[in-house]
Amino acid sequence: xxxxxxISKMERVxxxxxxxxxxxxYGGASIAMIAHKAGVADGYLYRFYKGKQELVIDLLHxxxxxxxxxxxxxxxxxxxxxxxIRILTAGFFQMAEQQPTHIKFLDVLMHxxxxxxxxxxxxxxxxxxxxxxxxxxxxxxVSESMNEDDIYLLGVVLPIQFLNLRIKTFFSRKEWNLxxxxxxxxxxxxxxxx
Amino acid sequence: xxxxxxISKMERVxxxxxxxxxxxxYGGASIAMIAHKAGVADGYLYRFYKGKQELVIDLLHxxxxxxxxxxxxxxxxxxxxxxxIRILTAGFFQMAEQQPTHIKFLDVLMHxxxxxxxxxxxxxxxxxxxxxxxxxxxxxxVSESMNEDDIYLLGVVLPIQFLNLRIKTFFSRKEWNLxxxxxxxxxxxxxxxx
DNA sequence: AATAAATGAGTGACTATTCATTCAAATATA
DNA sequence: TATATTTGAATGAATAGTCACTCATTTATT
Numbered sequence: 001x002x003x004x005x006x007i008s009k010m011e012r013v014x015x016x017x018x019x020x021x022x023x024x025x026y027g028g029a030s031i032a033m034i035a036h037k038a039g040v041a042d043g044y045l046y047r048f049y050k051g052k053q054e055l056v057i058d059l060l061h062x063x064x065x066x067x068x069x070x071x072x073x074x075x076x077x078x079x080x081x082x083x084x085i086r087i088l089t090a091g092f093f094q095m096a097e098q099q100p101t102h103i104k105f106l107d108v109l110m111h112x113x114x115x116x117x118x119x120x121x122x123x124x125x126x127x128x129x130x131x132x133x134x135x136x137x138x139x140x141x142v143s144e145s146m147n148e149d150d151i152y153l154l155g156v157v158l159p160i161q162f163l164n165l166r167i168k169t170f171f172s173r174k175e176w177n178l179x180x181x182x183x184x185x186x187x188x189x190x191x192x193x194x
Numbered sequence: 195x196x197x198x199x200x201i202s203k204m205e206r207v208x209x210x211x212x213x214x215x216x217x218x219x220y221g222g223a224s225i226a227m228i229a230h231k232a233g234v235a236d237g238y239l240y241r242f243y244k245g246k247q248e249l250v251i252d253l254l255h256x257x258x259x260x261x262x263x264x265x266x267x268x269x270x271x272x273x274x275x276x277x278x279i280r281i282l283t284a285g286f287f288q289m290a291e292q293q294p295t296h297i298k299f300l301d302v303l304m305h306x307x308x309x310x311x312x313x314x315x316x317x318x319x320x321x322x323x324x325x326x327x328x329x330x331x332x333x334x335x336v337s338e339s340m341n342e343d344d345i346y347l348l349g350v351v352l353p354i355q356f357l358n359l360r361i362k363t364f365f366s367r368k369e370w371n372l373x374x375x376x377x378x379x380x381x382x383x384x385x386x387x388x
Numbered sequence: 389a390a391t392a393a394a395t396g397a398g399t400g401a402c403t404a405t406t407c408a409t410t411c412a413a414a415t416a417t418a
Numbered sequence: 419t420a421t422a423t424t425t426g427a428a429t430g431a432a433t434a435g436t437c438a439c440t441c442a443t444t445t446a447t448t
Contacts, residue, residue, distance in 0.1 A: 003393045003447045022307055027221015031438060041395040043440070052438065104307065111305035113216055113298065113362070126365050145377060149356075149365045154381075157355050162347055168307070171320050171343045183339060187348075190388050191381045198413075199427065225404060235429040240405065 012038045022104040060109050081136040089159045093181045096163040107164045142192045154188045206232040216298040275330040283353045287375045290357040301358045336386045348382045
C-alpha cells in the first residue's frame with residue numbers, strides 16, 4: 001500500500017466550505033478560497049466530489065439527515081407530541097450554541113432557490129410531519145386544521161428563524177437562554193393546538 | 195438638451211435583476227446576464243449605480259420601505275392590533291399572488307448574511323414592533339412576554355416563510371387561498387396573546 | 389521499488405467594471 | 419423653415435482579475 005488518506009483533510013474542507021458559504025453565499029464562496037483556508041490544494045476536493053455543487057448538496061444532505069434521523073427515532077416510541085417538539089427545539093438551540101455556523105448554513109441554503117433538498121429526504125420529512133399530525137390528533141395536541149407544511153413551518157422553520165434573528169442581532173438582542181427556548185416551545189405547542 | 199432618458203430601461207433592469215437573483219442567487223446572477231435579459235448594454239447600470247451591490251441594496255431598500263411605510267400609516271390611527279396583523283398578512287398574500295418573484299426576493303435576501311437591511315430601516319422596523327407591543331398590551335392582544343423580535347418573527351417572518359414554502363411546493367401543495375390566510379392570521383394573533 | 393495520496397500550474401470561460409465612441413434629439417442660428 | 423451645433427443617453431469592446439475544474443507531476447508511505 002501507499003500513503004494513507006488523511007481523513008482530517010476532507011473534514012477540514014467540509015467545515016471550511018460551510019463557513020465560507022455562510023459568509024459569502026454559495027456563489028461568492030470559491031473553491032480556491034475554501035481550499036486555501038482549509039490548507040489544502042486547489043484540486044483536492046475533486047478526488048471526493050465531482051464539483052462544488054455536489055459538495056454543498058452533500059453537506060446539506062448530511063446535516064438535514066442527522067436531524068431527520070433523530071426525529072424518526074423519537075417518533076418510533078412516543079405517544080405525546082409535546083415531548084417531540086421539546087426535544088427538536090432543544091436540539092436547534094443546542095446547535096445554535098455549539099455550532100452557530102451550522103444553523104446559519106441551514107438558514108442560508110434553505111432559502112436558496114438553487115438548493116432543493118433531495119426528494120427522498122423531503123418525503124421523509126413529510127412523513128414525519130404526517131405522523132406528528134396523526135399522533136397529535138389522537139392526543140388532542142394537534143388541530144385537524146394543521147397541514148403537514150404548517151407543522152414543518154412551526155416545528156422547524158420557526159425555531160431556526162428565531163435563532164438566526166438572534167445570531168444576526170437583527171434587533172439589539174444577541175443572546176438567548178432557556179427562557180427563550182421555553183417561550184418558543186410554548187408558541188409552537190399552542191399554535192399546533194389551534 | 196439631448197436625447198431624453200428612457201425611464202422604462204432602468205425599471206426593466208431592476209425587475210430583471212430581481213428575477214435573476216431569485217433564480218441564481220446574488221453571486222450567481224451576473225451583470226452581463228441581467229443586462230442581456232433586460233435588453234440593455236452591459237455598462238448601462240453604472241450610469242445609475244456604483245455597482246452590482248449598490249443596485250441590490252437599493253432594490254431591497256425600496257421593497258422593504260414600501261411595507262414599512264404602509265405599516266407606519268396603519269399604526270398612526272389604530273387601537274387594535276388584530277387589524278394591523280390582518281392587513282399586513284393580507285399584504286404579503288397579495289404580494290405572493292401578484293408578484294411572487296418579489297416575495298421570493300425578500301426571502302432570498304433576508305437570509306443572505308451579506309445583505310443586512312440599512313440600519314435606519316431596521317430601527318424603523320424595531321420601533322414599529324415596539325409600538326405594536328405597546329398598543330397590544332393595552333388591549334390585551336399582546337402578552338408582556340413578547341419581545342420586539344418575537345413580534346417581527348410572528349408578524350413578518352412567519353407569513354413570508356409560509357408563502358415561500360407553498361411557492362416552492364416544499365410539500366405537495368402549490369396553491370393557497372383565503373382560508374390559509376385566515377389560518378395564518380389566527381396563528382399569529384393567538385401566539386402574540388400567549 | 390511500488391503505489392496511491394496530494395499537489396498546484398495551467399485551462400478557457402466568465403466576472404465586474406470602465407470609458408472612448410456613437411448618434412438621436414434638443415437648441416441655436418440663419 | 420432649414421441647417422448647423424451641441425448635448426448626454428446609451429453602447430459594447432477592452433481590461434484585469436477570478437472562476438470551476440483538469441491532470442501531469444511530486445511526495446510520502448509501505
